[in-house]
Amino acid sequence: MQRFFLALHATVPAALLVAVFVHLWGPAGLAPLAQRPVWTVWVLIAVWLLMSALAAWALRTLALWRVALGSTGALLAVAALTGLALGSALAPAMALGLVVTGLACAGVAAFMGPQRVQQVHRRRVSRPSIAIIPVAPRHVVSHTDRHWPLAPLAHLPFWICAALAVESFRLAHIVAVEPVRSAGMLGLLLSFFVGLPAATVRTWAPRTSALLWLLAGLACAGLAAKAGLQQGWVAAMLCTAAACSSVRPLHHRLGARGLGHRSRTRHTPRHPQPSETA
Amino acid sequence: MTSQRTLNRLFTLHSWAGIVTGLLLFIVCFSGAVVVFKNEIDLWANPSLAKLPRSEKPASLDAVLTQLQTRYPGATVETIALPDAVNPSYFAFVRERGAPAHTRTKVALRSDTGTVAGPVDSQLGQYLRMLHVFLFFGPRWIVGFLGVAMLVLITTGIVIHRKILAELFTQRWGRSFRVVMSDLHKSAGIWGLGFHILIATTGAWMGLAPLFEQGYKFITTPAAMAPSQPVRKAEGSEPAPMQSLDAMYAIAQQAVPGLEARYVSLRRWGTGTAEAGFTGNLSGHLASTARVDIHAVTGTPKKVHDPRTAGFWSLVNSLMEPLHFGDFGGLALKWLYFFLGMTPAFLSISGTLIWLDARQQRRREADAAHPASAGNSIAAG
Numbered sequence: 001m002q003r004f005f006l007a008l009h010a011t012v013p014a015a016l017l018v019a020v021f022v023h024l025w026g027p028a029g030l031a032p033l034a035q036r037p038v039w040t041v042w043v044l045i046a047v048w049l050l051m052s053a054l055a056a057w058a059l060r061t062l063a064l065w066r067v068a069l070g071s072t073g074a075l076l077a078v079a080a081l082t083g084l085a086l087g088s089a090l091a092p093a094m095a096l097g098l099v100v101t102g103l104a105c106a107g108v109a110a111f112m113g114p115q116r117v118q119q120v121h122r123r124r125v126s127r128p129s130i131a132i133i134p135v136a137p138r139h140v141v142s143h144t145d146r147h148w149p150l151a152p153l154a155h156l157p158f159w160i161c162a163a164l165a166v167e168s169f170r171l172a173h174i175v176a177v178e179p180v181r182s183a184g185m186l187g188l189l190l191s192f193f194v195g196l197p198a199a200t201v202r203t204w205a206p207r208t209s210a211l212l213w214l215l216a217g218l219a220c221a222g223l224a225a226k227a228g229l230q231q232g233w234v235a236a237m238l239c240t241a242a243a244c245s246s247v248r249p250l251h252h253r254l255g256a257r258g259l260g261h262r263s264r265t266r267h268t269p270r271h272p273q274p275s276e277t278a
Numbered sequence: 279m280t281s282q283r284t285l286n287r288l289f290t291l292h293s294w295a296g297i298v299t300g301l302l303l304f305i306v307c308f309s310g311a312v313v314v315f316k317n318e319i320d321l322w323a324n325p326s327l328a329k330l331p332r333s334e335k336p337a338s339l340d341a342v343l344t345q346l347q348t349r350y351p352g353a354t355v356e357t358i359a360l361p362d363a364v365n366p367s368y369f370a371f372v373r374e375r376g377a378p379a380h381t382r383t384k385v386a387l388r389s390d391t392g393t394v395a396g397p398v399d400s401q402l403g404q405y406l407r408m409l410h411v412f413l414f415f416g417p418r419w420i421v422g423f424l425g426v427a428m429l430v431l432i433t434t435g436i437v438i439h440r441k442i443l444a445e446l447f448t449q450r451w452g453r454s455f456r457v458v459m460s461d462l463h464k465s466a467g468i469w470g471l472g473f474h475i476l477i478a479t480t481g482a483w484m485g486l487a488p489l490f491e492q493g494y495k496f497i498t499t500p501a502a503m504a505p506s507q508p509v510r511k512a513e514g515s516e517p518a519p520m521q522s523l524d525a526m527y528a529i530a531q532q533a534v535p536g537l538e539a540r541y542v543s544l545r546r547w548g549t550g551t552a553e554a555g556f557t558g559n560l561s562g563h564l565a566s567t568a569r570v571d572i573h574a575v576t577g578t579p580k581k582v583h584d585p586r587t588a589g590f591w592s593l594v595n596s597l598m599e600p601l602h603f604g605d606f607g608g609l610a611l612k613w614l615y616f617f618l619g620m621t622p623a624f625l626s627i628s629g630t631l632i633w634l635d636a637r638q639q640r641r642r643e644a645d646a647a648h649p650a651s652a653g654n655s656i657a658a659g
Contacts, residue, residue: 023400034397089328182496
């Protein structure tokens, strides 16, 4: 899965170059390219996913990048020659630009490799004094470390935020009738600029999170009143619930402190950046 | 001084924001760097246009419209794109008779005579722009939100990597993969910092401004006066004589001095309510949103938008597109935008690789700490 995720990045340039060739030789029998048909989009998506799956299946990580960059370079050179052969406008200048870019891709593919980096285990054995800041294993106790069926509840604020965004999108772009459309657009802004930060800072700054959720709830109620939307009231209630759930762990923590317990929170440095001396 | 705890939190935020938006950011930034050459790519991907001449004195708009109406009788001409510094030809977007509602055909015309050359071979540049701006399907605000995410990544990145000057010149080849990648990530981020802020801000603005504008209108309009769906008027749909397009262009240039129209859009053409809209740049100015709508029967301007005089925010808005796409400084600036535009794409990849490597290291350490469970999981897998 990880390799497929990387391959999705690595194959973007090559997939776009395939789309370039499709545009240079549009197949007969399909809607002409002068009409900006949607099939070209599906071709690109299909080619991209297929190339990514193939690359992830057939290649190891380093080879994946080298093959992707190398094939991008080769395809760029072919595109340059194609432009010259077809007698396109700006063909020489484009060919030069494409070939230089292709050579840069091929150069990076040749330059990258195991010789540029040290193997971690070799370095540890030979030079134990030069180390990366230790990375704590992810077994820190937090209220998000719950198992099913409670695990999804830990991410409830993000789910509320997503639900608000999806419903707002539906109102703004699918229903798309005033005044619901404008309310939907405001809902999108609310979910992104208020809901998402509130969900994000929930474990770090519960009070701020609760405040933001209350703000979102008030705004949703305002939208509901102004646009006559029932969904707005539901959203306002959900935001209020999220605000309550944000301050609950705080009460637990304060209660624990009051009983004389030291809260075991995640103060272990989890900075996975290499140290300056490494 | 920022505490270690805050730095850790910001680092977590930076990592998660990066890994969640990374792939989309990579696609948007990569395609954006390529789209800088949109016009050049469009011209290159149309071999049939190579032989069309560039005319010092292009044919009149009226001649172009007449040629289109002769070649496509019964079709609706919606937009005419005028020749520019890159494209020597006229282009028109035509809705052909019997075509589906959303289908427009892009047609090329000779600039010297206005003669129709025929439908274009492809619209590759526009296709890439559609990927960059709309991710093909979505509304523009998706990319606007990605611009905001990029700003968050930039801000958190600046705070967590405080040794900016040292990191400008730090590249330790031959160290561990994560050190090499981290050095590349930081130096690329810092060298391109100004540009990254520029494109993230302008991108976020262009994507989200309509949302804010619409929302502001909704909030400030009393409920009773909330705008309703426009009702199509039957009146004025009967045929009426149109003013000359060239005469209307002259009127538009009088209304907005220095207007250099790039597009002429025709609405309800041939009827009593017909309008011609002239959109384009201003000579000697960076602004790109100048627009004049003219009543095509009377030839009187209906709506004039001159960003130089329409207020501060209007001026700011008009500068966003040229600043984002860098199409105001010739080919050298386009190449600069291309190279700098590739750096956020690289940052996205390098950040993802660093994150994945850190995750693998965590797993290795967890396996080392609990060999029995690791053995079980391997046996199970």
